[in-house]
Amino acid sequence: MTTGKRRTPAGAAVLRDDITAAIRRALTQELAAVGYGRLSIEAVARRAGVSKTAIYRRWSSKLELVLEIVSASAGRKLPTLDTGSLRGDLQLLFAAVVHALRHPLAAQIIPDLLAEAARNPQIDQTLQQVLRARQQEIGGRLVERAVRRGELPPQTDPDAAVDLIAGPLYWRLAIARTPLTEAYLETLVETVATGLGARRALPRQGGTGTD
Known part of the structure; x- marks a missing residue:
């Protein structure tokens, strides 16, 4: 079951908070614009100005990313x-x-x-x-x-x-x-x-x- 928590990066990778915040903002904007069905990690990455790898270091899928945003609102x-x-x-x-x-x-x-x-x-x-x-x-x-x-x-x-x-x-x-x-x-x-x-x-x- 997806918990909505951020993934722990492998190796010595350091997750910058500003990049994480940019991804969350981009996800909210993209989800509002196109809906969950048409949402893609590629589009979120473009909107955030980061690579897809930066997103996958933090979340395993678009579902996990979306669930974290929704859970945070609670x-x-x-x-x-x-x-x-x-x-x-x-x-x-x-x-x-x-x-x-x-x-x-x-x-x-x-x-x-x-x-x-x-x-x-x-x-x-x-x-x-x-x-x-x-x-x-x-x-x-x-x-x-x-x-x-x-x-x-x-x-x-x-x-x-x-x-x-x-x-x-x-x-x-x-x-x-x-x-x-x-x-x-x-x-x-x-x-x-x-x-x-x-x-x-x-x-x-x-x-x-x-x-």
Whole structure:
């Protein structure tokens, strides 16, 4: 099974970090441009300005290279979601998600890889791990905190809540490609909070109690 980790070079070869970074950037750009099916190591090497050998010293195949890039995205931490209210946390989360979904990795690459996953079990497994990691992070930091504050019912299903929170943004940005406005995001915050059955948070000690 492919782990997504970089290969250990044979002999005394030294892997320069700047070349590794250039290859990763080139892979992201090429994958966004042509998709996984048409992706080639040769094209990535040309875009990065390196030889194919430089790539194969680090990764054994295009699959291993792609899986590392996707897996690395799961390790990027979301901002701390603790504004004192669910609505405030949603505003912060939506801002982070909008920024992330405008990146080629989410807007073009992930939809392409989701289609490829139907044919490739390794890609499917990696994507599922990435999605689960994001669900657990959001559920742990946002939904469970809102339950503890008494804003959400104790029986709130974190997975269903995450689907309701992230689904509309992903649809508009990655599928429909519809521009987002501040007014829409404000409406979405209230719609999602209401849909989850949220109550207004109790004021923090010394706070104003506003969102």
